[in-house]
Amino acid sequence: MTLKVLVIGAGGVGVLTAYSLFHRAKCEVSLVVRSDYEKAVQDGYEIDSCDYGQIHNWKPHHLYRSIEEASASGQFFDYLVVTTKNIPDGPSPVRKFIEPVLKSCFENWDPKTGKSLNVFLVQNGIDIELEIIDLLKADHLCSDGVHGPKVTLLSGVQMIGSTKIGNCQILHKGQDYLIMGAFDPKDTLAISKVAEFKDLYWNEGKNHFELDENVKWSRWRKLVYNATINPLTAIVGLDFTRTLLFGFDGSTEFGILRPAMKEILAIAKSDGHIIPEEVMDYMIDCDRTMVYKPSMMVDVEKTQLMELEVILGNPLKVAAQNKVPCPNLTLLYNIGKIIQGRTKEKIGMITFNEKTGNLE
Amino acid sequence: MTLKVLVIGAGGVGVLTAYSLFHRAKCEVSLVVRSDYEKAVQDGYEIDSCDYGQIHNWKPHHLYRSIEEASASGQFFDYLVVTTKNIPDGPSPVRKFIEPVLKSCFENWDPKTGKSLNVFLVQNGIDIELEIIDLLKADHLCSDGVHGPKVTLLSGVQMIGSTKIGNCQILHKGQDYLIMGAFDPKDTLAISKVAEFKDLYWNEGKNHFELDENVKWSRWRKLVYNATINPLTAIVGLDFTRTLLFGFDGSTEFGILRPAMKEILAIAKSDGHIIPEEVMDYMIDCDRTMVYKPSMMVDVEKTQLMELEVILGNPLKVAAQNKVPCPNLTLLYNIGKIIQGRTKEKIGMITFNEKTGNLE
Numbered sequence: 001m002t003l004k005v006l007v008i009g010a011g012g013v014g015v016l017t018a019y020s021l022f023h024r025a026k027c028e029v030s031l032v033v034r035s036d037y038e039k040a041v042q043d044g045y046e047i048d049s050c051d052y053g054q055i056h057n058w059k060p061h062h063l064y065r066s067i068e069e070a071s072a073s074g075q076f077f078d079y080l081v082v083t084t085k086n087i088p089d090g091p092s093p094v095r096k097f098i099e100p101v102l103k104s105c106f107e108n109w110d111p112k113t114g115k116s117l118n119v120f121l122v123q124n125g126i127d128i129e130l131e132i133i134d135l136l137k138a139d140h141l142c143s144d145g146v147h148g149p150k151v152t153l154l155s156g157v158q159m160i161g162s163t164k165i166g167n168c169q170i171l172h173k174g175q176d177y178l179i180m181g182a183f184d185p186k187d188t189l190a191i192s193k194v195a196e197f198k199d200l201y202w203n204e205g206k207n208h209f210e211l212d213e214n215v216k217w218s219r220w221r222k223l224v225y226n227a228t229i230n231p232l233t234a235i236v237g238l239d240f241t242r243t244l245l246f247g248f249d250g251s252t253e254f255g256i257l258r259p260a261m262k263e264i265l266a267i268a269k270s271d272g273h274i275i276p277e278e279v280m281d282y283m284i285d286c287d288r289t290m291v292y293k294p295s296m297m298v299d300v301e302k303t304q305l306m307e308l309e310v311i312l313g314n315p316l317k318v319a320a321q322n323k324v325p326c327p328n329l330t331l332l333y334n335i336g337k338i339i340q341g342r343t344k345e346k347i348g349m350i351t352f353n354e355k356t357g358n359l360e
Numbered sequence: 361m362t363l364k365v366l367v368i369g370a371g372g373v374g375v376l377t378a379y380s381l382f383h384r385a386k387c388e389v390s391l392v393v394r395s396d397y398e399k400a401v402q403d404g405y406e407i408d409s410c411d412y413g414q415i416h417n418w419k420p421h422h423l424y425r426s427i428e429e430a431s432a433s434g435q436f437f438d439y440l441v442v443t444t445k446n447i448p449d450g451p452s453p454v455r456k457f458i459e460p461v462l463k464s465c466f467e468n469w470d471p472k473t474g475k476s477l478n479v480f481l482v483q484n485g486i487d488i489e490l491e492i493i494d495l496l497k498a499d500h501l502c503s504d505g506v507h508g509p510k511v512t513l514l515s516g517v518q519m520i521g522s523t524k525i526g527n528c529q530i531l532h533k534g535q536d537y538l539i540m541g542a543f544d545p546k547d548t549l550a551i552s553k554v555a556e557f558k559d560l561y562w563n564e565g566k567n568h569f570e571l572d573e574n575v576k577w578s579r580w581r582k583l584v585y586n587a588t589i590n591p592l593t594a595i596v597g598l599d600f601t602r603t604l605l606f607g608f609d610g611s612t613e614f615g616i617l618r619p620a621m622k623e624i625l626a627i628a629k630s631d632g633h634i635i636p637e638e639v640m641d642y643m644i645d646c647d648r649t650m651v652y653k654p655s656m657m658v659d660v661e662k663t664q665l666m667e668l669e670v671i672l673g674n675p676l677k678v679a680a681q682n683k684v685p686c687p688n689l690t691l692l693y694n695i696g697k698i699i700q701g702r703t704k705e706k707i708g709m710i711t712f713n714e715k716t717g718n719l720e
Contacts, residue, residue: 235595236698241717246701246710247694255694289717327687334607334615335695338596341606350606357601357649 001113003027003200006070006077006101007060009084010036012162012295015045015170017083017122018060020207023052027200030062030070030077037065039168049162049172051206067097071104076149079118079197080105086123088131089340090305091349094123095131102135109149118193120154122178124226124295125310126219126318129155129183152190154197155215156180157222161292173292181212220268221275225283226294226311227329228260231336234296234306241291244284253284260328267315270322300339303346308336361473363387363560366430366437366461367420369444370396372522372655375405375530377443377482378420380567383412387560390422390430390437397425399528409522409532411566427457431464436509439478439557440465446483448491449700450665451709454483455491462495469509478553480514482538484586484655485670486579486678489515489543512550514557515575516540517582521652533652541572580628581635585643586654586671587689588620591696594656594666601651604644613644620688627675630682660699663706668696 003026007018010033018031033040044057064070070077080101086094098119105117119136121128136151161174180197182190194211202209212218232252233243244252261280268275296306312333319326344350351360363386367378370393378391393400404417424430430437440461446454458479465477479496481488496511521534540557542550554571562569572578592612593603604612621640628635656666672693679686704710711720 232695235695236702238698238702242702242705242712243698245712245719246698246705248697248701251694251697256691291714291717328691331616331688331691334611335592335595337608337611338598338603338606341608342596342598342602345602345606352602352605354651357651359605 003078003196004030004075005079005081005200006030006032007081007083008032008067008098008101009082010034010040011083011085012164012170012172013122013158013160014083015047015164016049016160016162016172016176017081017158019045019047019049019052019055019058020176020201020203022058022060023206024200024203027078028062029060030064031060032064032067032070034066036168037063043168045168045170047170047172049170050174051172051176051203067101071100074104074108076105076108076110076115077101077117078115079120081120081122083122085299085305086125086128086307086310087305088309094128095135098132099135106148111147115149116152116189116193117149118152118154118190118197120156120180120197122156122158123310124157124222124307125314126216126223127314128310129153133183150189152187152193153183154180154190154194155183155219156212157215157218159222161287161290163293163295163298173290174286176207177210178207179210179212179215179218181215181218183215185213214273217273217275220264220271220273221279223264223268223311223315224261224275224279227264227315228257228332229283229287230294230296231306231308231312231332232256233294234300235332235335235339237297237300239291239293239297240287241289244288256328257284260332263319263324263326263329264315267319267322267324267326270324271318300343303343305343305347306336306340308333308340312336363438363556364390364435365439365441365560366390366392367441367443368392368427368458368461369442370394370400371443371445372524372530372532373482373518373520374443375407375524376409376520376522376532376536377441377518379405379407379409379412379415379418380536380561380563382418382420383563383566384560387438388422389420390424391420392424392427392430394426396528397423403528405528405530407530407532409530410534411532411536411563427461431460434464434468436465436468436470436473436475437461437477438475439480441480441482443482445659445665445667446485446488446670447665447667448669454488455495458492459495466508471507475509476512476549476553477509478512478514478550478557480516480540480557482516482518483670484517484582484667485674486576486583487674488670489513493543510549512547512553513543514540514550514554515543515579516572517575517578519582521647521650523653523655523658533650534646536567537570538567539570539572539575539578541575541578543575545573574633577633577635580624580631580633581639583624583628583671583675584621584635584639587624587675588617588692589643589647590654590656591666591668591672591692592616593654594660595692595695595699597657597660599651599653599657600647601649604648616688617644620692623679623684623686623689624675627679627682627684627686630684631678660703663703665703665707666696666700668693668700672696
């Protein structure tokens with residue numbers, strides 16, 4: 001029986017994830033596309049990928065206009081792969097939009113299959129799993145309050161220089177490097193599902209897949225990049241190479257990024273995770289002359305909200321609990337919040353009254 | 361004999377300064393206008409001023425297209441009032457552009473008058489006088505290497521919410537508060553010239569003039585605003601009120617501005633100047649709901665260079681000498697430098713090669 005995977009989110013990461021599964025051809029791939037739906041159905045995707053080459057007019061097995069439409073399709077999905085932005089302060093927090101498809105999977109679950117429902121979060125940040133665990137605990141997902149599939153929670157981080165540069169146009173510049181593990185390292189069912197997903201996803205010689213026994217460590221590691229380079233480029237509105245060079249005298253690297261990265265290392269350490277200092281060199285050197293626009297910078301450029309809370313807000317909560325001083329991250333976060341507010345005004349989430357000088 | 365004043369710089373501050381002198385009607389006012397020259401000659405200025413009301417089609421006694429043109433006019437100016445931006449890293453540093461008019465004043469000086477040449481810097485920042493002192497020491501200003509007027513160096517800071525909002529259009533929202541003193545508090549000639557200038561400038565009941573026996577203290581005081589609110593609004597690209605509100609939870613004020621302001625107080629203290637903590641409240645409260653765009657923010661918006669070096673670079677040099685830790689100011693400065701680099705690319709001062717990922 002063919003395994004069914006629903007990929008939620010059709011940005012640079014989501015489309016590449018769906019394509020990698022499709023290319024491997026071991027499962028049925030469904031993709032939730034919102035703004036690009038019409039064009040995706042008609043023409044498919046144009047993908048310029050360093051892993052897979054030039055791909056024209058590509059479509060997954062199924063396209064859905066919304067999560068509600070995917071939920072209403074009457075299917076049980078073996079895997080829900082969440083690749084959307086994770087923005088708790090935005091209009092569409094993960095917990096809210098994943099609830100309907102979880103419910104429909106519970107409804108459409110056939111006990112005879114003995115299948116588990118596997119939720120895989122391929123998203124940035126730290127402590128993003130907690131709200132899903134809360135949601136899964138809720139009894140209301142089972143129609144009878146008792147029966148339902150076992151649920152596993154899988155967590156992944158992806159280093160992938162992939163960006164949606166236009167309507168159904170994806171530019172993928174850095175090898176897809178997916179690190180995946182069970183959120184609970186003691187959950188043997190979840191661990192077996194990670195192995196199963198590897199078989200569905202890994203295209204040898206193309207993308208890179210790594211089983212991860214300590215996925216939280218990997219999340220902290222990725223934050224070395226994401227909590228520093230990502231918000232800084234968003235604040236200054238420049239690609240990473242310009243951001244590095246325009247400081248002159250190395251002040252961007254040695255006056256901002258490395259001090260901020262050291263703070264991430266210190267918070268991670270306070271949380272029990274040792275990230276080696278060499279990771280800082282790697283994160284800076286890998287994109288040094290790549291003229292790459294990190295995701296938050298692209299968000300600001302496109303007047304979209306950034307994943308500021310899960311990437312910078314949550315680490316700073318851990319820092320506050322563990323009393324780790326973080327002057328650089330704190331300032332980047334506080335400036336980032338103002339930039340986020342600027343976007344919130346532009347997209348109409350908040351209204352500023354010029355006459356009173358106050359928010360309405 | 362009528363005193364002649366040359367105002368150099370026709371931005372929000374320069375035009376208001378020239379107008380205040382003109383309104384007092386005790387001297388002959390010349391103004392160097394660059395980009396707005398044609399319109400200024402033809403239509404004059406439109407000024408919307410909280411001190412002077414609505415002023416239409418105003419012109420000073422003389423308009424010059426450039427400093428060279430003012431220099432070539434064959435006059436001796438009693439006062440050179442420099443109100444331009446002070447940008448040592450830009451294409452037109454003060455030392456460079458003031459040299460020709462200093463030379464012409466030396467040439468056109470009549471020993472029989474016994475007049476002094478008085479250079480008045482109404483500019484932001486700290487330690488901006490040093491390069492002018494160097495220049496005045498140079499023998500080449502006197503044609504015969506011996507004779508020439510005595511030169512005084514006057515220094516002023518101005519709190520004035522005045523902005524050029526269009527071609528020859530000035531919007532002036534906060535009362536002109538000029539604080540002026542001799543750069544060298546022991547120079548009695550300079551002190552007498554400050555008193556003379558007060559008589560030329562002060563329009564009782566309109567603008568405010570304050571004699572200053574410790575002008576460096578006043579410069580540090582103004583930096584409480586200029587080294588914090590000014591660069592922050594430039595970085596986030598918002599007026600001050602939005603910058604304050606969009607951080608939410610008071611994080612702009614208590615997480616960025618007050619910590620940075622405390623650092624300015626600490627550097628000033630290390631330089632021998634005690635600024636009271638209440639100044640921080642004043643600086644934040646005076647513009648809290650004014651929806652005012654500080655000068656650096658306007659510079660970035662207009663793709664102009666900011667006075668970053670004299671406002672943030674120079675204080676941080678003092679901090680480094682005196683070993684005052686300034687994490688917040690340092691980060692604001694380092695981010696500000698990247699924003700300045702962004703402008704430098706836009707105006708063609710630097711060229712970035714996208715293919716090599718390097719500056720050319």
